[in-house]
Amino acid sequence: MVTMRDIAKMAGVSHSTVSRALNNDPRISPKTTEKIRQVAEDLGYSLDIRGRVLAQGRTFTIGLAIPNITNEFFLPVIRGVEHKAAEFDYSLILCSTRADMRFELEAVRLMAERRVDGLIIAWTDDFEGIIGKLEPNKWPVVFIGNALEDSPYPFIDCDHRSGAYDAAKHLIELGHKHIAFLAGPLISIDAGERLDGYKQAVEENDLVPDMWEGDYTRSSGYTQGKKMLSCRRRPTAVFAANDWMAMGVMSAANELGIKIPEELSVIGFDDVAPARHLLTPLTTVRQPAQQMGRTAVRMLLENGKPKSKRVVLGTELVVRKTTHQAIEKR
Amino acid sequence: MVTMRDIAKMAGVSHSTVSRALNNDPRISPKTTEKIRQVAEDLGYSLDIRGRVLAQGRTFTIGLAIPNITNEFFLPVIRGVEHKAAEFDYSLILCSTRADMRFELEAVRLMAERRVDGLIIAWTDDFEGIIGKLEPNKWPVVFIGNALEDSPYPFIDCDHRSGAYDAAKHLIELGHKHIAFLAGPLISIDAGERLDGYKQAVEENDLVPDMWEGDYTRSSGYTQGKKMLSCRRRPTAVFAANDWMAMGVMSAANELGIKIPEELSVIGFDDVAPARHLLTPLTTVRQPAQQMGRTAVRMLLENGKPKSKRVVLGTELVVRKTTHQAIEKR
């Protein structure tokens, strides 16, 4: 492996001159620069960034910890982070923590040892554990999700409440009077906010809320869907707190011979790829996942230290094929 | 940031003793070791791997270049690579090359500068360009896909031919006589092999092949699907060379009022998540993507140099809901 010293010897200059020339330092004469570049080329030199890393104290690397790389939902986040990092010529170290505290702490250790210049932690379940590990080192970190009211750490999230409100409102405007809501696990903050958004819209319009609880999995959507659709007076629309559950509800409806969207409107949340690709694609509230990833990187890298402590992005109602005018008087 | 020298001073030993103690070198007495660990703990020491990296000439990092992180298909590959790398306490640098030669070479440069210990290049379109960049450096590299007959580089792929054969055979065994095949872009090697597998099965059974060409996109599946299903004598089954096209065909059938699977069987290839989540989930040939990722890492890390130059994994026919007995005599 050829180093700057090799080039220096060959070109008859000092290695620092080589370093400067290769970094376009204007103090080096064009002639020397040219010569050095030539020699470098001839020798097939390739910069070894590890030297620079040690000398400059930066690694040009950011770390991303994702709870579960199995879930398609995170793909756009990864994409956003990767693309933005590449723009800065930064590389991305990816860790999937499998939603397991142990792996999560392992990931933090690994990234810490590598002295990444910044850390993005997405939707961790063990916020406390993470910040416990992080605090002493005082690294630039941005959380995605985990929008704790009083978090002293910068985070980025989207507005679950207003997103849910929009979804419910959409159904109401289509004339639905009986809109069931299938909530996520209510320990999670965003699940609570989505519920609030639903409640607000429903109450503002003098409708009566009809709440069910799921756990964000497709199978919980299916189970609860079966139940709610077998009721004597079943809802004409259901708003599931995420797309996976919405898909579960659709399966249930399908098995019960209930036609979507003619007899039942369904709306989800997140805009996950599989739901977009259904034969009748799901109407949903898009969480701007990719942009969240990009923004996280920007917060980390742009202003040195994250300046804006908290960023809350808006959501977007994406009307596709599963929502429909309510049927007049069943 | 506290270093080994700080610990050494504090503990009244030399920094090399600290290094050894922290690395469990048996030559250091248990007492000193214990003391050093204690001091390290007290000082909140965290290993800075960058020093080791430079001293040992390894980076404990592998790079993964993926053509397009937008495509869900690659997710399991990333997962496989990430998990296996983590087992070795290696970290993963992820680059999405957006199926663009420029980004691809950028990615190789980035990984080269970082001196990753191994490189995994997945389904590159510019094989020649890549190996041009790689050759001089002679890095351990494993390709995923790009199974060139005479490739001097180690690769891992799956058996597209036999996978396609199995799929076609499955339809034949269900009694289908008219099985259309929607091929991928035939410049790509695997598209050709999938076509071969189909042909072989069909010919072995004295059926007449019915071939259409798509480009692996959903929309091409839709367009071609519309055409083939509007034929006077339309097929009773279609085998699409990947899941995306299969989904396109399903949309087309849906719009034409053709019931799947009762009136039309559809089978795909790859086993991509969205196809798995359809209301009537797609029967398909699973490419063991995750295992391919794991194996690639193993090839890179386990035997020092990749020993087995070429690995071809089997596929698995996953029968779900879109395939059905052929209707007797239409």
Add this chain to the structure above:
DNA sequence: CTGTTAGCGCCTTCAA
């Protein structure tokens, strides 16, 4: 405009 020197944090050979 260029060279000298020191140093980033760690590992490792050699010597004691």
Add this chain to the structure above:
DNA sequence: TTGAAGGCGCTAACAG
């Protein structure tokens, strides 16, 4: 069982 010294590849402060 431990210490001293040198080096990995690069950058940077200081001289000239």
